[in-house]
Amino acid sequence: MILATVDVGSNTAKLLVADCDVSAWTFEPLYEERRHVRLGEGVDASGAINSAALGRLLEALEAFDQTARELGADGLRIGATSASRDATNIADIQAAVDKKIGAEYAVIAGVDEARLSLLGALSALPHITGPAVVIDIGGGSTEFAGARSRTAELSVCVSLNVGSVRLTERCFPSQPPPAQSVQTARDLIRTAISEAELPDLTGYALVGAAGTTGALARLHAGFDRWADAPADPIHLTRDEVREWTDRLAALTYAETLALNPNIMASRADIIAAGVLILDTAMNTLGFDALTISPRGLRHGLMLDLLAQGRTSA
Numbered sequence: 001m002i003l004a005t006v007d008v009g010s011n012t013a014k015l016l017v018a019d020c021d022v023s024a025w026t027f028e029p030l031y032e033e034r035r036h037v038r039l040g041e042g043v044d045a046s047g048a049i050n051s052a053a054l055g056r057l058l059e060a061l062e063a064f065d066q067t068a069r070e071l072g073a074d075g076l077r078i079g080a081t082s083a084s085r086d087a088t089n090i091a092d093i094q095a096a097v098d099k100k101i102g103a104e105y106a107v108i109a110g111v112d113e114a115r116l117s118l119l120g121a122l123s124a125l126p127h128i129t130g131p132a133v134v135i136d137i138g139g140g141s142t143e144f145a146g147a148r149s150r151t152a153e154l155s156v157c158v159s160l161n162v163g164s165v166r167l168t169e170r171c172f173p174s175q176p177p178p179a180q181s182v183q184t185a186r187d188l189i190r191t192a193i194s195e196a197e198l199p200d201l202t203g204y205a206l207v208g209a210a211g212t213t214g215a216l217a218r219l220h221a222g223f224d225r226w227a228d229a230p231a232d233p234i235h236l237t238r239d240e241v242r243e244w245t246d247r248l249a250a251l252t253y254a255e256t257l258a259l260n261p262n263i264m265a266s267r268a269d270i271i272a273a274g275v276l277i278l279d280t281a282m283n284t285l286g287f288d289a290l291t292i293s294p295r296g297l298r299h300g301l302m303l304d305l306l307a308q309g310r311t312s313a
Contacts, residue, residue, distance in 0.1 A: 004068035010040030010139025036266035040083035082140025110159025114145035120300030139165035164274030210296030212274030
């Protein structure tokens with residue numbers, strides 16, 4: 001069975017088309033694509049998704065739908081996250097998507113986004129069998145989801161209203177940002193983490209799910225596509241993350257883009273804020289190392305879709 005899922009974030013829309021075995025609850029990716037839609041542009045200030053962002057979204061979804069159908073899928077399962085949750089005009093967005101491609105534009109609650117990100121990220125890391133918590137840094141929000149084992153109930157499920165696009169728009173007036181702006185952003189992140197009242201995570205492995213951490217992994221290890229990634233999982237220490245935080249916070253847009261134009265094409269203006277979130281989280285929560293997964297929410301959406309098929313079968 002061929003199925004297709006789309007993760008619509010505040011910065012990118014990501015397509016996964018996979019050949020699925022419902023009975024075994026497994027899938028083999030056939031095709032993956034991402035498009036820069038920057039849906040969260042201005043949402044933090046205005047509260048609404050603007051017409052330009054909607055146009056970019058509809059163009060991406062129409063292309064995704066065509067590709068998915070050509071590969072044998074019967075339409076798309078769409079999961080939309082932070083920018084869509086916050087948008088006051090979400091009903092208009094949903095109506096526009098339904099009219100354009102006839103698909104439901106489902107807005108995922110923050111806790112469900114966290115759960116699905118955990119599910120997706122760990123599906124690529126079979127060696128992690130003990131307690132693990134996934135950090136998924138998106139454009140509009142950051143999710144933490146954890147469990148003591150793959151079969152255990154969630155022990156951590158938190159969504160913070162800080163993300164790379166939101167933080168950039170709110171705190172960084174220029175690139176590179178002034179030192180005081182970086183400190184203001186770091187304070188906001190710390191406050192959000194403190195108010196979330198996360199449990200003690202001693203003994204948990206920290207896993208990064210795609211997005212910001214995926215871009216950082218490719219920068220750090222020096223490859224463009226996950227298909228070219230080394231066989232072993234990519235790890236970064238807390239000191240390495242801090243080095244990248246300081247380096248990115250000192251670069252102009254052009255200098256950031258020049259690090260790797262393929263990776264930075266849609267992130268050069270927001271990657272500094274995204275890595276700052278990671279750095280602050282690791283220091284605040286006491287993590288010394290991070291393992292980065294190439295998978296994330298869209299893969300969790302696929303597994304969730306398979307689970308629904310198993311239940312209804």
